[in-house]
Amino acid sequence: MRRYRCSGCGYVWRQDTTAAAEPRAKLSRRALRWALEGIVxxxxxxxxxxxxxxxxxxxxxxxxxxxxxxxxxxxE
Known part of the structure; x- marks a missing residue:
């Protein structure tokens, strides 16, 4: 997970990637869909x-x- 730090105040936050991929996933949801469509x-x-x-x-x-x-x- 990517982290960012404000150079002014030092506040640190993380980028929310849960919409793009499941936690600990090696591939994004779009990559999975592309792969499945490619094969099928x-x-x-x-x-x-x-x-x-x-x-x-x-x-x-x-x-x-x-x-x-x-x-x-x-x-279903």
């Missing part, structure tokens, strides 16, 4: 998605599997 709609490989996101194959695969389960199976 565009028939990209996990390797291609990982390359596009700049992450390891395992990271992309785990994220896509979790997001696919959440979006395609868990949501």
């Amino acid at each position: 709609v565009q028939h990209l490989t996990v390797a291609r998605v990982a390359e596009g996101l700049g992450v390891a194959w395992d990271t992309a695969n785990d994220a896509v599997m979790a997001e696919g389960k959440r979006v395609l199976i868990d949501e």
Whole structure:
């Protein structure tokens, strides 16, 4: 989480990123959606998605599997 400090008074605050990604997530919500659409709609490989996101194959695969389960199976 990014921290900022006011040079005038020294007050420190953190940027709220909860809207962009889950806590401790390696990929943003938009990156997850892009990866899932790439695999399901565009028939990209996990390797291609990982390359596009700049992450390891395992990271992309785990994220896509979790997001696919959440979006395609868990949501009704």
